[in-house]
Amino acid sequence: MSQHRRPLLFVAACAAMLGRATTAQGQAAAADSARCAQAANLVRAYDQAMIESGGHAVEGGGKSEQRQLAAAQLLTCGAEGGTTAAATIRSARFLTDTTALNELVGPFDDFRDTAVVNASMNVAADPSASIEARVFALRTLWVVRTGKFWIVYDRMLPTSESTSAHPVAACDDGLEVTDAKPAWSHGVEPPPGFDAAILTLADQLAADPLQPMAVRAAATCAARP
């Protein structure tokens, strides 16, 4: 039953947002609560549908793009944006499809928000979560800490140099990037010391031989400057 209702909810949310976008006056004003609420509804509906389908793309032209726009909108929505993003990060923790994960949680990687940080730390440390979701969570932790949003998932995976004693990922080794400076989208600013907490978690995961090698390697990236 829910599989039928949720796409409908998603379509309704899309329509509301599009209608708002095309009729609203004064778009230069800060994102208002109604707009953020609509974006949040759209993201929740889309993400829920996608997660319940195991990461398969939601059918329907433009739905993915609308979700993408809504997610981008949420980055300007403060606490509401952070709460919604955090819910997605938690809900997607069992997904293994990296394309789906990139679509769902990728837009929030630079979201410096308390809820996002907490959710990412929970997923990164959650042994029941999929390895892929944990790597994405570690990527988010690295970006919210350093602002290096240009690092992609693949560069956090173990390289051939990895050993059980020393997990190694490429991270930003040898990556020459122009025009890029650390940047964040700001939500509810994490409390002081959050970056130290991220470092601690990353170091623990990287050093834990019981953790999957992919998680350990990604953790070495999350611990990097």
Next chain:
Amino acid sequence: MGNPARRIGRRISAQGIATCTATIALIAIAGACTEPRPTAPTGTGAFAASRGWTHADSAAAGDFDRAPASDAISDGTASIVSVSPSLFQGYTQPNAIDITLAGPVNSVTVVGNGAIECSGDYGTLTGFDAAGTELGSVPLELIDPSDCSPPSNPDNVTYGAHATLTVSRGIIASVRITPMSPLEFPVFDLVGHASQLYTVTLGVAAPPPATLVVHCDPTVVRGQTVSCTATVTPTQPYVVTHRHADGAGYTFDSADRISQSDGAPYEWSGQAVIDTHVSITVEVPVNGTPTALPPGTSELAVTPRTGAEWTGLEIPATTPTPEYVAGPPLLANPFPTLGTLLSPDGAIGQYQRVIAYYWGTVANGPNTNLVYTRAPATIQPPHIYIHAWLLPTSAFYRAQHADPNVVLGRNHCSAADIDRLRNNTIAHEDRHYTEDRAFFENQDVQAALEAAHGEFDVSTLGQPGSGQALTAARDAAAAAAYKTAWDAAVKTAVDQQYPVQTPDCIPRQP
């Protein structure tokens, strides 16, 4: 007057009773035997001796057993290994005596006791080294010439001769005592038979002072193993107490104590990275007290790796085709500030290229803790990423339509504005690519990386924070090699000279 005690000895011998004391002074072979001299098969009076005895007869009589074949001197550094046939020599044993020694012997003293005529040849003491080469020779001389014919007893006989052979070079491994002559001589109206029972004293050369020599392979190709060897002579147990290495901007010190109980050379080896001065300090026991020797030092020179793979790193000649993405590595929302197309750096366009380094870290040897490139770097094809929102197919693009009636002030963005922004961004990223390629054509980055090195404390590996430290060391090495110059030429200069021209318009939110 002769020495009464010694004359007693002589007289005892003359009476046909042998009293022998084999003493190795310094030393200590002390053995004594008293046995009656056997009656000669054919005699000529009181001095009749066993001239006609065979070697077996002498052995049976115990002549050859009067001294132990070997013993150790008090400090255990030298000893008599064997004596052949015995320490007795004379009429009944007219053969040379061969004594084999062990230890750092540089002096041998033989002192005879018995009866010999005070004329003729008293024998010769000759020393040889382990190879049998003669080291020196001295004739035996009378111990007390005044004993030969004292007024009270002018018999021209004395109790013994002696000799000391000292060598300044080499170790005495054996000595030979050739017999006296004559073996038979007149004593008043009797016939005397020569006899000498020798005591042997070994002199041990003072051990030469211990010295430490450190030798490193003088020239090594970077990345190959260099070996530095510390050798203590004379061979003896020692403890390596300090290892030091320094080169350009590099210092390594270790106070780890490494015991070499067998005295074998200590080898300090590992990959070579830079020219290095090496110093090693050891302790040796001197009278039971650990004593540091002067440090041994050596130099090692490192030559670059050569060959086609170590030069000429190049950027692929084909300009990258823009790849349009709406997320990583670009931002999900490239225009987070409402009302403007201004965006965070790198949000709408990036030029990316990966150069794959192959770093190694030296864990042992005189370049411990140095980070270096263990294999040639490779370059992966570059990418230009442009944000998909700038494409006409995007919702963002479609939402941009200018207000037709606004003449003054800032207008809403039009599709043409977004086209211009997209094209400007692509042109800008193309310029990064062009300058990147030019940089690598003009600079031998591969050769610079070949020589690149940094420092990282390998003992911290695995500890929290070690990954960051290792990364920092590698980044510093790359920066010094070329990256700082690259940043200036390919990033900063392009950004300053060819900035992205951003239309000054107000974008509509889709």
